[in-house]
Amino acid sequence: MYKAKAYAASSATSPVAATSIARRDPTEDDVQIEILFCGICHSDLHQVRDEWSGMMPTVYPCVPGHEIVGRVTRVGAAVNKFKPGDLAAVGCMVDSDGTCPECKAGFEQFCPNFVLTYNFPDKHLGGVTYGGYSDSIVVKERFVLRVPGNLDLAGAAPLLCAGITTYSPMRHWGVSKGKKVGVVGLGGLGHMAVKFAHALGAHTVVFTTSASKKDDALRLGADEVVLSKDANEMGKHAGSFDFILDAVAAPHDINAYINLLARDGNITMVGAPAEPLAVGVFGLLFRRRSFSGSIIGGIAETQEMLDFCGKHTITSDVEVIPIQKVNEAYERLAKSDVKYRFSIDMASLKSE
Ligand code: NAP
Numbered sequence: 001m002y003k004a005k006a007y008a009a010s011s012a013t014s015p016v017a018a019t020s021i022a023r024r025d026p027t028e029d030d031v032q033i034e035i036l037f038c039g040i041c042h043s044d045l046h047q048v049r050d051e052w053s054g055m056m057p058t059v060y061p062c063v064p065g066h067e068i069v070g071r072v073t074r075v076g077a078a079v080n081k082f083k084p085g086d087l088a089a090v091g092c093m094v095d096s097d098g099t100c101p102e103c104k105a106g107f108e109q110f111c112p113n114f115v116l117t118y119n120f121p122d123k124h125l126g127g128v129t130y131g132g133y134s135d136s137i138v139v140k141e142r143f144v145l146r147v148p149g150n151l152d153l154a155g156a157a158p159l160l161c162a163g164i165t166t167y168s169p170m171r172h173w174g175v176s177k178g179k180k181v182g183v184v185g186l187g188g189l190g191h192m193a194v195k196f197a198h199a200l201g202a203h204t205v206v207f208t209t210s211a212s213k214k215d216d217a218l219r220l221g222a223d224e225v226v227l228s229k230d231a232n233e234m235g236k237h238a239g240s241f242d243f244i245l246d247a248v249a250a251p252h253d254i255n256a257y258i259n260l261l262a263r264d265g266n267i268t269m270v271g272a273p274a275e276p277l278a279v280g281v282f283g284l285l286f287r288r289r290s291f292s293g294s295i296i297g298g299i300a301e302t303q304e305m306l307d308f309c310g311k312h313t314i315t316s317d318v319e320v321i322p323i324q325k326v327n328e329a330y331e332r333l334a335k336s337d338v339k340y341r342f343s344i345d346m347a348s349l350k351s352e
């Protein structure tokens with residue numbers, strides 16, 4: 001066991017602040033990584049403030065962070081895919097049973113025994129797992145990913161959650177050339193969704209509540225932008241979408257989007273507002289539409305997404321911040337004031 005520097009919240013109302021945490025020494029199948037960048041996901045904010053107390057209550061101290069890139073510093077004797085000095089990445093999961101039908105099918109994200117990167121029981125040290133707002137992490141090799149060498153590392157970090165969470169449902173629902181695809185909410189997830197939908201060749205329409213994001217949406221790859229508060233603009237798209245990805249973090253009217261789906265169209269929620277959304281069933285009955293959800297993606301698919309990003313030179317648009325600015329970043333994230341992901345430069349933790 002060794003001590004690592006980290007930033008943690010000690011309660012739902014306290015700021016995230018410098019602390020020191022225990023990390024395990026690498027076991028034979030572990031990889032130890034010096035963390036270089038960690039993205040700030042809106043889930044970090046939900047979790048730190050215990051907004052998901054009904055589903056996933058927060059255990060304090062809570063060290064968030066599941067968009068991790070860094071460099072390998074040590075490996076266990078049985079590790080063969082990584083060596084010290086390699087670039088490496090870790091996303092939202094650090095373990096799963098590896099034996100259940102979900103794991104065998106490559107869906108570790110649905111394994112009943114998976115372990116999330118933070119705020120999940122830690123079977124090595126007791127307590128809970130601690131995430132990427134830290135100078136190092138130790139993770140089982142099976143959950144460590146390769147980062148294509150051509151990608152900017154600060155911008156690559158958010159691929160580990162915002163990237164896979166949007167890539168996976170788009171692949172599942174067949175987003176491709178000739179399809180009309182909507183993205184609701186131009187935040188961290190939404191802006192990645194736009195990049196992927198565009199790269200996959202779909203006609204991409206962004207729905208935003210922020211008029212100021214219109215130009216950015218087009219620059220990111222959207223073909224059209226709709227101000228979702230404008231009923232007239234919304235109405236023009238009625239019954240026309242093959243697929244809509246909803247990445248909104250707050251309560252909103254989902255029925256307005258269901259009505260935009262064509263026959264057999266699907267709307268998938270990846271946003272995780274704490275409160276239930278009211279779904280009008282009639283909108284689904286007509287045109288046999290479906291409403292579903294999706295959570296991150298499996299490990300093999302995450303590697304596929306990273307390789308896709310390497311091939312198409314896709315990274316997140318990031319605002320790089322020192323860790324000392326994380327509380328300010330949270331305030332801005334709560335107001336949808338980020339273009340389009342904060343990425344923490346972990347070198348800033350050295351001075352703590
Ligand atoms: P984010 O950067 O804050 O983006 C959310 C966007 O939603 C905002 O930029 C804003 O876009 C829109 N929005 C915010 N409040 C709204 C409101 N009241 N009504 C309508 N639109 C609103 O957050 P994120 O990091 O992308 O995460 C989004 C959600 O996905 C969070 O709930 C997060 O926990 C969840 N999440 C889920 C998964 C998964 O596996 N399913 C993974 C990661 C994150 P506009 O300004 O364009 O309207």
Ligand code: ZN
Pocket residue numbers: 041042043044066161162
């Ligand atoms: Zn996330």
